[in-house]
Amino acid sequence: MVIVGAGPAGLAAAEHALRVGAQVTILDQADAPGGQYHRGFYGEPHGFGEVLGRCEWWPESTVWAIEAAAAGVAGGAAAGAVAAGGAGAGDARAVAHVAGGTGAGDDSAAAGAVGGAGPGSARAAAGGAGVGDACATAGASSASSASSASSAGGSGGSDAGGAVGEATAGGSGVAAADPGAASHAPALRIHVLRGPADGSARERVTLEPDALILATGAHDRVLPFPGWQLPGVYTAGAAQALAKGERVAVGERVLVSGAGPFLLPVAESLLAVGAEVVAVLEANTAATVLKGWSKHVHPGKAAELARYAATLARHRVPYRFGRTVVEARGDDRVREVVTARLRADWSAVPGTERTHTVDAVCVGHGFTPQPELAVAAGCLLDDGFVRIDNAQRTTITSVFAAGEITGIGGADAARAEGAVAGCVAAGGTPSPDLLRRRDRTRAFAHRLKAAHPIGSEWPGWLRDDTIICRCEETTYEELKTAAADPVTPGPHALKLGTRAGLGPCQGRMCGPTVAELCGGTERHHRPIAQPIRLGELAAPEGDS
Numbered sequence: 001m002v003i004v005g006a007g008p009a010g011l012a013a014a015e016h017a018l019r020v021g022a023q024v025t026i027l028d029q030a031d032a033p034g035g036q037y038h039r040g041f042y043g044e045p046h047g048f049g050e051v052l053g054r055c056e057w058w059p060e061s062t063v064w065a066i067e068a069a070a071a072g073v074a075g076g077a078a079a080g081a082v083a084a085g086g087a088g089a090g091d092a093r094a095v096a097h098v099a100g101g102t103g104a105g106d107d108s109a110a111a112g113a114v115g116g117a118g119p120g121s122a123r124a125a126a127g128g129a130g131v132g133d134a135c136a137t138a139g140a141s142s143a144s145s146a147s148s149a150s151s152a153g154g155s156g157g158s159d160a161g162g163a164v165g166e167a168t169a170g171g172s173g174v175a176a177a178d179p180g181a182a183s184h185a186p187a188l189r190i191h192v193l194r195g196p197a198d199g200s201a202r203e204r205v206t207l208e209p210d211a212l213i214l215a216t217g218a219h220d221r222v223l224p225f226p227g228w229q230l231p232g233v234y235t236a237g238a239a240q241a242l243a244k245g246e247r248v249a250v251g252e253r254v255l256v257s258g259a260g261p262f263l264l265p266v267a268e269s270l271l272a273v274g275a276e277v278v279a280v281l282e283a284n285t286a287a288t289v290l291k292g293w294s295k296h297v298h299p300g301k302a303a304e305l306a307r308y309a310a311t312l313a314r315h316r317v318p319y320r321f322g323r324t325v326v327e328a329r330g331d332d333r334v335r336e337v338v339t340a341r342l343r344a345d346w347s348a349v350p351g352t353e354r355t356h357t358v359d360a361v362c363v364g365h366g367f368t369p370q371p372e373l374a375v376a377a378g379c380l381l382d383d384g385f386v387r388i389d390n391a392q393r394t395t396i397t398s399v400f401a402a403g404e405i406t407g408i409g410g411a412d413a414a415r416a417e418g419a420v421a422g423c424v425a426a427g428g429t430p431s432p433d434l435l436r437r438r439d440r441t442r443a444f445a446h447r448l449k450a451a452h453p454i455g456s457e458w459p460g461w462l463r464d465d466t467i468i469c470r471c472e473e474t475t476y477e478e479l480k481t482a483a484a485d486p487v488t489p490g491p492h493a494l495k496l497g498t499r500a501g502l503g504p505c506q507g508r509m510c511g512p513t514v515a516e517l518c519g520g521t522e523r524h525h526r527p528i529a530q531p532i533r534l535g536e537l538a539a540p541e542g543d544s
Contacts, residue, residue, distance in 0.1 A: 001025070001425055002190055002207050004063055004373060005215035006048075007035025009403030009414035013213045013422030015051050022426035025207060027058035027192065035217060036237060037411045039244045058194060062202075064532055065191035066212075066376040068396055188212055188377070188398060193536060204541045211398050211425040214374050214386070215418060218367040218404035222258075223454070224513060225461050227328030227337075228363070229470045236266045236364030243269035250275070251360025255337055257281040257325040258364040260452040264308040266362055267317060277317045278356055283365070284452055285344050286321040292451025301444070325361060326353070326461045337361050346455025365454060368512055369405045375525055384512075390435070392421035400425045409445030416441045459517060468517070469510040471503020476517070483518040491520040504531070 001017055003010045006028035014026050026033075032040070033048045040046060188209055195202035220235035222228070234250050236258060242248045249270060255278040256267050267280050282289065312319055326348055327338040341352035371379075374386045379394040379401070381387060386401040388394055394401050402417035416438035423430045462468075464477035482497045494500070500514050501507030507514070515521055 001211045001213065001422075002027070002188075002209040003213045003215060003422075004028075004190075005035070005217055005403070006030070006033035006057075006059075007215060007217055007403060007414065008037055008411045009217075009418035009421075010035075010213070010215035011048060011051060012415040012418030013215060013400075013402055013425070014055055016419045016422035016428070017213075017426040018051070018054050018422075020423060020426035020428035022211075022422075023056075024054075025056040025058065025209070026052070027061040027063070029060065029062055029197070031059045031196075033057070033059070036241060037414075039241060041247060042245055058192070060196050061192050061194045062197065062532075063190055063192055063373055066373060067189040067191075068187070068377045068399070193532065197531065202536060204536060204539065206541060211400065212377070213392075213400045213402060213418075213421050213425055214371075214377075214394075214405060215401070215403045215414070215421075216370045216373055216405055217414075218369045218408060219508065220364045221366050221368045221512060222363050222509065223365045223458050223461075224466055224468050224476075224510075225326050225328070226463050226466045227330070227334065229467045229473075230328050230330050230334045231332070232330070232334035232358075232360045233328055234360060234362050236262060236362045239360075239362040240266045240269045243273045243275075247273050249273045250362065251358065252276060253278055253358045254360045254362060255279055255281070255325065255339075255356055255358050256362045257283070257337075257339070258362075258366075259283045259454065260364065260366050260448070261305075262364060262367075264305075264312075266364070268308060268311050270362070271311065271315050271317070275360075277312075277315065278358060279318045279320060280312065281320050281323045281325065281339060282452075283324040283342055283346060283455070284321065285342070288344055288453070289321060289451045292447055292449075292453075323352075325363060328361060334358065334361060342455065343457075344455065345457040347457035347460050366452065367404060367408050368508070369408075370508075371405050372525075374399070374401060374405060391424040391430075392417055393424065398425075407442070407445050409441055409448065413438075413441035413445055468513060469498075469500035469503065471505055471510075472499040472501075474498045474500040474510075479514065479517055491515070491518070494518055494520065 001022045001024050003013050003017075003024060003026040006026050010026055010028070011033060014024050017024050028035075032046050033052060034040070034046055038046065038048075188211075190207040190209065190212065192205045192207060193202040194205055220237040222235055227233070232251065236256065239250045239254070239256075242250060252275060254270055254275045256263050256270070257280075259282060263280050263282065267277050270277050309319075322342050323339050324342055324346075325337045326340045328334045329336050329338070336355050336357050339354050339356065340348040342348060369385050371381055371384070371386050374394060375381065377394075377396050377399050379386055379396050379399055385407050386394055386405045388401050388406050392400045392402050392406070400421040402421040403414035406417060407413070416434075419434055420430050420438050423434070462476045464475065464480075466476045467473055468476055468479055478498050479494075479500060482494050485497070487493075494514075495502060495507075501511055
C-alpha cells in the first residue's frame with residue numbers, strides 16, 4: 001500500500017493498515033511527518049516514530065505522475081490521457097494524467113482551530129489507542145497480500161489490488177478491499193521523485209501498490225483585494241508555518257483576517273513568537289456564525305475555543321465579526337490596511353472603513369482541496385472534493401481518499417477518515433464504532449461550512465486594476481473583458497487569453513477565484529503540477 005501525505009489522515013491510515021497486516025509505504029513532500037497541524041520546530045522529535053518505524057517512510061518525496069488501468073474505474077469514470085514519461089504506443093495501460101506533488105500532507109491545515117488532538121490523535125499510535133481500535137481482518141490472506149510496493153527495475157509489481165469485497169461490518173455497508181480480486185482492480189504505477197525539491201540529484205522511483213490512499217490535504221484560499229500582491233501580505237497558513245516551524249514572526253504589528261476558526265490558532269502562533277496581533281477579523285456576521293454552530297458542539301472543541309479566547313483576552317487582541325480587510329496599501333511593502341464592516345452576503349457597508357497601521361497581514365478565507373493526484377488517477381470530484389463511498393473508496397476501486405480532499409473538517413475528521421481508509425484498503429473491516437466516530441466528525445464539517453461560508457458579494461471589494469492572478473499580474477478588468485469576449489469562450493481560451501493560472505502556482509491560488517468570477521469550473525487538471533527539471537524527466541529511472 002502507498003499512502004501519499006503524512007498528515008493526520010495519512011498517519012491514521014498507516015496505523016490502521018499496519019494493524020491489518022499491510023506493507024505500507026508513506027511519503028510526503030515535507031521533511032517531517034505531521035502536516036501543518038502537527039508542525040513543530042525544525043529538528044524537534046515529531047512523535048510518530050513508532051508508526052513510521054513499521055513503514056517505509058519517504059520524506060521529501062514528490063509524486064509527479066500516476067498511471068491507472070482504465071479497467072479499474074468504478075461508476076463510469078474514465079482514466080485516460082497520456083503522461084509525460086509514460087507508456088509508449090505499445091503499452092497496454094491507459095495512462096492517467098501526469099499530476100503534481102503530495103500536497104505536503106496538509107490534511108489538517110483547515111479548521112485545525114477546533115480540531116484538537118483528542119483520544120484519536122495520531123501521536124497515540126504507539127500505544128494503539130487511536131481513532132477506533134477495532135479493525136477486523138477480512139481474511140487470512142489479507143495480511144500477507146494487502147500491499148506490494150516495488151521500485152523501478154523490480155518485478156513489475158503485483159496485479160492484485162483493492163477491488164470491492166463482499167464483507168461488511170455489522171451491516172454498515174462498508175466492504176473490505178479484496179487483495180485477491182485482480183481482475184476488478186486497476187494496476188497502479190506511482191512515479192516519485194525522492195529528495196529535496198531544490199536538490200540537484202533527486203532519485204526517480206516507481207511504486208506499484210495494490211492500493212493507494214491519497215491524503216494530500218488542502219491549502220489556504222485567499223480572496224483577492226486591492227493591494228494583496230504587496231510584500232507583507234501572507235496566507236494564514238504560511239504565517240503559522242513560519243511561527244511553528246521556524247519560530248519567526250511575519251511582522252511586528254500583524255492583522256489576521258478572513259473566515260473560519262483557523263484564524264484563532266494562527267493568531268495564537270503569532271503571539272507565541274512575539275508579534276503584536278492588532279485584531280482578528282471574521283468576515284461572517286455573528287448571526288451567521290452562531291446559527292451555523294447552534295447545534296451541539298463537542299466538549300473538546302468548546303474547551304479549545306475557550307483556550308483561544310483566553311489567549312486573545314490575555315493579550316488584549318480584539319476579535320470582530322462581520323469585518324474584513326478590503327485593501328492593503330504601501331509602496332515597497334504593506335504599510336497599512338483598510339477594513340470595512342460586511343453584511344451577511346459580504347458586501348461592504350459604505351462609511352465603515354477603518355485604517356490600521358501594520359507591517360504584515362495574514363489572510364485566509366477557508367481552504368481549497370488538493371485533488372490533483374486523484375484527478376490524475378481518474379477519480380471523480382464533487383464540487384472540487386474527491387467523491388468517496390462509505391469506505392473512503394473513490395470511483396477507482398483501488399484508490400482511497402481521506403482528509404481535506406474529501407471535505408474540510410479539521411484534524412479529527414482527517415484522522416477518522418484515514419483510519420477507515422487504511423483499514424478497508426488493507427483488507428480489513430472497520431468496526432461500527434470506528435464508522436460512528438468518522439460520521440460524527442463529518443457532522444462537525446457540515447456545521448463548519450454553515451458557520452463560515454464565503455459570501456457571494458465579495459467581488460464588490462474589487463477595482464478594475466485589482467490583480468487577480470499574482471503570478472501573471474492579470475487584473476480584474478482583463479478577466480472581465482476576456483470573459484465577455486465571444487472570441488475566447490470557455491476556461492481554456494480564457495486562460496490562454498489572459499494567462500491567469502499559467503504562472504508558477506499553476507492556478508492553485510487564483511484558480512477557484514477565476515472560475516467564480518468568470519462562471520467556469522476549476523478542473524484541478526495540471527499536467528505537471530510540481531516543478532520538475534527537464535533532466536529529471538528525461539533521465540532513466542535511478543539516474544536522476
